[in-house]
Amino acid sequence: MxxxxxxxxxxxxxxxxxxxxxxxxxxxxxxxxxxxxxxxxxxxxxxxxxxxxxxxxxxxxxxxxxxxxxxxxxxxxxxxxxxxxxxxSYEIMRRNGSGFQFKRTRRKINQERNKRRKQLEKEENEKSSQKSVERETPTSILFLENLPEDANIEFINILFEK
Incomplete structure (x- = not known):
């Protein structure tokens, strides 16, 4: 102990x-x-x-x-x-003249805590925006829709040959 x-x-x-x-x-x-x-x-x-x-x-x-x-x-x-x-105790600190310093220190600690919390939120937001950018990054896979019912692989190859 x-x-x-x-x-x-x-x-x-x-x-x-x-x-x-x-x-x-x-x-x-x-x-x-x-x-x-x-x-x-x-x-x-x-x-x-x-x-x-x-x-x-x-x-x-x-x-x-x-x-x-x-x-x-x-x-x-x-x-x-x-x-x-x-x-x-706060009463003893006040009598010794250090109570104000104690309060100021407590306030400073709370400010630092809030600053750190905001920094973490900012970093989290940046991470989430990076993830959305990563999702938008081009790949070699192409999704096609609204093709005619009789479309086959040869038809698609002709469309994308050029």
């Missing part, structure tokens, strides 16, 4: 998904606030993010201490699984 460097934001999973978001926020604050100043608690209730939360402390030492002391603590009948978040 990839080693994640210490950050002031903790990732917590294994929460009880049946508890309401506001109540969970208050409970998490209640057990984590004694380890340092909490800047933000983020809980999302989407399918992918249920039973998970992010707690942002004002400093990395507070987060590290909370993680060490509360790891596997039984909380609402479930053991807490705590690790450092992969990226700092």
């Amino acid at each position: 990839e080693e994640i460097s210490p950050k002031p934001t903790l990732y917590i999973n294994g929460l009880n998904g049946k508890i309401k978001k506001n109540e969970m926020t208050h409970q998490l604050y209640g057990i984590f606030h004694e380890y340092g100043k909490i800047v933000n608690i983020s809980i999302k209730r989407t399918k992918q993010m249920r039973e998970q939360a992010f707690i942002s402390f004002s400093d990395t030492n507070s987060a590290a201490t909370a993680m060490k002391k509360l790891q596997n603590t039984i909380f609402n009948q479930n053991p807490l699984k705590i690790s450092f978040a992969k990226t700092p």
Whole structure:
């Protein structure tokens, strides 16, 4: 498993998904606030993010201490699984003055993605137009239609001798 460097934001999973978001926020604050100043608690209730939360402390030492002391603590009948978040929370980045840069970077990533998508569409259109040109390329096969019923091979040879 990839080693994640210490950050002031903790990732917590294994929460009880049946508890309401506001109540969970208050409970998490209640057990984590004694380890340092909490800047933000983020809980999302989407399918992918249920039973998970992010707690942002004002400093990395507070987060590290909370993680060490509360790891596997039984909380609402479930053991807490705590690790450092992969990226700092937006709130921490905003406080450090790098939030705007983060947003600009995200915007730039989306622009590059859209540019690449348009390039792929253009290439796909070029390929399809090349295929239609290939279909129109002359061959040695000639298709004849509307010939008289009594036409035979000799009749056709006479037509195309010249």
